Amino acid sequence: MTDGTQLTWQIWIWPIALVGLALGAWLLPWDDWVPLLRDWVAGHGATGWLVFVLVYIVVVMLPLPAAAMSVVGGLAFGWWGYPLSMAGSMLGSILPYLIGRRWLRGPLLRRFNGPRVAAADRAIAQNAVLFVSLLRLTPILPFTVQNWLLGLTDIRFWPYVWATLAGLAPGTLAMVWIGEVGGLASTRAQGGQLYIAGAGLLAFGILVIWMGRVATRELRRAGFDQS
Known part of the structure; x- marks a missing residue:
């Protein structure tokens, strides 16, 4: 499989996952446990x-599906799940970055030192905000892997934080929205509310997919997929 074919396939991870999760939120029998979960939260x-937030941080730092936690946030907290999911995502992404910068970057650069590595490191650091925000919008690499790898670069702390925040915000909102749709279904909301929420999710999902495809194309243009 060529790099271009692989990235084309990866672009469709987002829409496939979004559609599957939305159907699950709409159709699965949440009635038995979502009200109990919301009662416990209340x-x-x-x-x-x-x-x-603490569980979210652990999930982000380990190779576990962080997006599922955002769906759970929507199920458990409604729209409050969005700021809580963003907090867990941000804290979970900052810790691996700091660990990589403090303890891993130096030894690895000494081991793999060379002009190509140094040039790539400089190029990434000089375009840190654009590079990180585009990377967060794409499924090229799992989110957990991104956090650890970005800690090995020369990207500074605050550009990393702001770019991560900007890149995570749309996808996290989509996942929380899916959870909210499931929450509405479990509380037997009126059909009109479900249809409005579903239509809004569809429109926003299309926007997220489009943004992900644009970001992937820009990363390919920058040579990110080249060996």
Whole structure:
């Protein structure tokens, strides 16, 4: 499989996952446990928020499906799941970056030192905000892998943080929206509310897919997929 074919296939990960999760949120029998989950959250207040964010951080740092946590955030907290998911995503992405910068970057650069490595490192650092934000919008690499690898580059802390925030915001909102659709279905919301939420999710999902494809194309143009 060529690099171009592989990236073309990877572009479709987002729409396939989005459609599958949306259908699951709409059709699966959430009635048995989502109300219980929301009751537990309502009864524990800030403790429930803290537990969710801490679990999210662990999931992001390990090779686990972080997007699923955003869906759970929508199911459990409704639209409050969005800022909570963003907090968990950001904190979970910052820790691997700091670990990579502090303890891993130096030894690896000494081991793989060379003009091509140094040139690539400089190019990424000089376009840090654009590179990181585009990378966050694409499924080229798993989110957890991105966090650890970006810690090995010369990208500075604050450009990394702001670009990650900008790149994560659309996709995280889409995942929380899916969870909210499931929450509405579980609470037997009126059909009109479900249709409005579903139509909004479809429109926003199309936007996220388009943004991901544009970001992937720009990364390919920059030579990111080349060996």
